[in-house]
Amino acid sequence: MVPRCGPDLTFAPGLVRAIVEHAYASGTAEIFLAAAPLGLVALIAIALLKEVPLGTRSGVERQMEQTQAAGAVAEGGGAEPRRREPEPTLAG
Numbered sequence: 001m002v003p004r005c006g007p008d009l010t011f012a013p014g015l016v017r018a019i020v021e022h023a024y025a026s027g028t029a030e031i032f033l034a035a036a037p038l039g040l041v042a043l044i045a046i047a048l049l050k051e052v053p054l055g056t057r058s059g060v061e062r063q064m065e066q067t068q069a070a071g072a073v074a075e076g077g078g079a080e081p082r083r084r085e086p087e088p089t090l091a092g
Contacts, residue, residue, distance in 0.1 A: 052090060 006024070009017045057065075 055087065056085060 007020060009020055012020070
């Protein structure tokens with residue numbers, strides 16, 4: 001048997017069944033009428049967001065750079081470490 005989501009109206013009198021069904025239908029319609037404009041506003045807001053690029057290096061690459069820089073410092077600073085790229089910011 002499929003579980004029901006709501007009141008069991010199979011044994012309710014006709015008038016009660018009609019009132020409950022009308023209440024569910026009206027409530028569902030009102031929810032969608034309120035959600036549609038909000039969804040449209042959200043879609044427009046998303047379309048207007050400025051794209052911020054993510055980092056260009058993976059975590060493994062950053063870890064390798066840190067390991068190499070730490071090794072160079074431990075050896076007496078033989079090789080100059082690569083310049084770090086600035087991380088992107090949201091301000092802009």
